Amino acid sequence: DGGITQSPKYLFRKEGQNVTLSCEQNLNHDAMYWYRQDPGQGLRLIYYSQIVNDFQKGDIAEGYSVSREKKESFPLTVTSAQKNPTAFYLCASDTGGRWSTDTQYFGPGTRLTVL
Amino acid sequence: AQSVAQPEDQVNVAEGNPLTVKCTYSVSGNPYLFWYVQYPNRGLQFLLKYITGDNLVKGSYGFEAEFNKSQTSFHLKKPSALVSDSALYFCAVRVTNSNSGYALNFGKGTSLLVTP
Numbered sequence: 458d459g460g461i462t463q464s465p466k467y468l469f470r471k472e473g474q475n476v477t478l479s480c481e482q483n484l485n486h487d488a489m490y491w492y493r494q495d496p497g498q499g500l501r502l503i504y505y506s507q508i509v510n511d512f513q514k515g516d517i518a519e520g521y522s523v524s525r526e527k528k529e530s531f532p533l534t535v536t537s538a539q540k541n542p543t544a545f546y547l548c549a550s551d552t553g554g555r556w557s558t559d560t561q562y563f564g565p566g567t568r569l570t571v572l
Numbered sequence: 573a574q575s576v577a578q579p580e581d582q583v584n585v586a587e588g589n590p591l592t593v594k595c596t597y598s599v600s601g602n603p604y605l606f607w608y609v610q611y612p613n614r615g616l617q618f619l620l621k622y623i624t625g626d627n628l629v630k631g632s633y634g635f636e637a638e639f640n641k642s643q644t645s646f647h648l649k650k651p652s653a654l655v656s657d658s659a660l661y662f663c664a665v666r667v668t669n670s671n672s673g674y675a676l677n678f679g680k681g682t683s684l685l686v687t688p
Contacts, residue, residue, distance in 0.1 A: 497581070499678040499681055549616075558604055560621060561618075565615045
């Protein structure tokens with residue numbers, strides 16, 4: 458899991474609530490990513506950020522929001538608009554760049570369950 | 573669009589036997605391919621990657637992968653499986669289009685079960 462921390466490890470949410478998942482990295486990486494993992498579907502990209510104060514929607518951004526105020530931090534908010542938020546959420550980072558061949562490193566994940 | 577496919581949901585192998593986990597890719601241009609492993613309720617751990625050069629890539633924990641351009645494959649292999657290799661394995665390709673930045677596009681994963 459390297460230098461990426463995610464908290465909390467487990468999170469329970471009532472319907473209609475917004476929750477925020479934390480992701481911090483000490484790898485001095487420019488790029489950070491949020492993926493969602495569902496059984497049998499692999500990982501799907503939610504949001505990504507190539508640089509501080511800039512971020513872009515991924516393939517499944519609806520119902521989610523992010524911020525990137527610091528290089529080290531990339532929190533993900535799961536809003537009440539997300540219809541089916543129960544999933545395993547993974548944060549990742551790498552050096553970024555158009556032809557980046559560098560390895561992308563992952564945090565330990567947060568398991569979100571809607572009650 | 574850059575994508576990978578893992579045709580097997582599960583692979584079963586006896587301990588000590590060689591193992592192969594299959595991955596095929598669809599990429600315009602040169603592919604940047606990766607293998608990761610995931611243990612239950614954990615993040616993904618990097619195993620190896622192919623960028624260019626030698627078609628046989630060696631990685632962590634005794635794993636290796638063979639890049640085959642003519643068959644558009646990047647199969648993960650290990651000469652002798654261990655029970656502790658039992659996990660979920662993901663193949664991934666670096667995406668290089670404006671919609672996804674430079675994220676990874678993952679296959680659906682293959683569950684490897686090594687029996688004693």
